[in-house]
């Protein structure tokens with residue numbers, strides 16, 4: 001490690017924006033909504049500096065479709081929003097998935113349903129991981145729990161989007177987006193301004209629209225009318241999803257070897273769960289933690305492996321219970337799975353989680 | 363005489379030699395050809411990126427020999443904005459029906475125009491929703507019977523025909539708006555000129571250019587092809603006056 005790798009303070013939202021720029025994102029379109037406003041604000045200043053495009057769209061619908069166009073034209077493109085705005089983007093996300101176009105969508109979740117409130121929440125888990133829009137499709141979903149991880153996963157999101165030609169969602173919450181934390185100095189040098197930077201830095205995209213010069217015309221579409229054609233297209237999508245499932249599962253485990261009770265939490269909630277785990281351990285209760293990092297594909301293996309051995313999984317969420325369904329599926333009925341959660345912007349506290357642990361431990 | 367044999371009319375190079383899926387007497391095929399003629403004459407085929415709408419013309423890429431992308435219903439101009447901003451050197455155009463451009467996509471239409479995006483829009487007004495079975499469009503005329511206005515469009519219930527081209531013409535971001543029709547060879551020649559102008563404007567970097575084409579849908583107007591063309595001239599063009607709006 002070099003000595004210069006100094007850290008600096010930055011909010012989660014701004015860190016995500018800068019990480020996107022560093023990852024080669026040269027197109028951003030968005031529409032203001034709290035608690036993610038720092039992303040478009042930051043992008044409006046930063047994009048022109050690197051020769052990129054910033055557009056404040058007339059709606060989230062327009063924003064996601066601008067990203068759809070920018071992606072088809074071959075550049076790394078991103079949009080961000082918070083829950084109600086992400087609902088509006090679902091049609092566009094379905095088209096991105098159907099046309100196999102890469103894009104990064106950041107959801108800094110707030111309380112719902114409806115207008116809800118602007119406090120942190122995790123109630124868009126179903127929407128993000130199970131489809132959200134129409135049709136049989138999947139988005140890769142990455143859930144950072146620190147600002148540093150938000151940086152790392154944003155960069156990873158662009159790589160995975162390009163690798164699989166698939167939309168990738170970075171799923172954070174209002175707490176992560178708004179808080180300041182130290183982040184390692186970005187390693188990549190600032191890119192010089194200029195048109196050339198609009199192109200993605202990765203491999204040549206053999207499907208991008210650039211004009212049919214010295215080649216056959218390219219068509220980007222999701223409409224397939226011939227008999228069996230759509231089914232074959234969907235089979236190809238499903239094969240891709242199986243490949244993603246086998247290669248892109250990510251999680252972090254704590255004390256998985258000797259625990260009786262395993263907490264399960266992601267994002268901001270995992271930070272509190274970790275505190276509760278430490279405190280429980282200091283009282284001699286053997287508690288561990290699984291923190292899924294990829295929510296889709298869901299990292300099922302550790303659950304299945306531990307199922308026979310432990311007393312209980314305790315899923316903790318800032319929702320009425322959404323990820324718990326994936327935990328139950330992963331466990332395949334071989335272990336008891338409990339739930340504790342709060343909604344509407346309330347975050348389960350360390351004490352509340354400890355109380356649940358004590359109840360189970362009796 | 364034989365020596366002077368001259369070719370006056372042929373299929374444009376950038377149009378595939380293929381039967382279209384359009385109904386007999388439909389205006390879409392004519393408008394497709396006008397676009398290809400303009401593209402050939404301006405020698406821009408290798409730069410063109412087209413955005414197909416959701417509507418009867420969704421399969422336009424089956425007939426055009428250039429890069430194409432499908433947009434979700436109404437979102438063509440947002441998609442076009444994304445493409446053009448990334449590739450300003452390309453020639454980007456949308457092809458949209460009245461439902462696509464003036465109902466579900468109204469917000470995208472107005473705001474793309476208002477941003478003054480350097481794009482070309484070919485807006486096909488056939489006063490109905492063709493693809494879904496001839497329902498009322500925002501441009502359906504008062505009294506016109508459609509699948510969802512069985513007693514004729516009544517402004518008390520359905521409002522008035524939307525003159526979106528007139529609305530767009532007042533926006534500062536808009537460079538060029540013209541309404542043309544395909545009701546006769548003379549009108550088609552004028553339509554061709556307007557379509558070419560709208561592309562030329564983009565080549566010259568002048569900004570948002572839109573051509574509204576009054577077009578026929580004999581199938582859902584319940585008319586024979588000739589009757590439909592006459593109806594454009596005698597009825598539709600009275601409510602949607604032809605000519606340059608900006």
Ligand SMILES: Cc1ncc(C[n+]2csc(CCOP(=O)(O)OP(=O)(O)O)c2C)c(N)n1
Nearest residue numbers: 416417418435459460461462490491492493
């Ligand atoms: C979100 C959405 N809503 C509705 C439809 C169904 N739909 C397809 S085309 C169309 C209207 C087509 O009319 P128009 O744009 O006037 O084009 P035309 O078919 O007349 O050329 C509708 C409502 C759709 N595909 N997507």
Ligand code: SF4
Nearest residue numbers: 384385388418492579
């Ligand atoms: S339904 Fe109308 S618009 Fe559609 S192809 Fe037939 S004639 Fe043309």
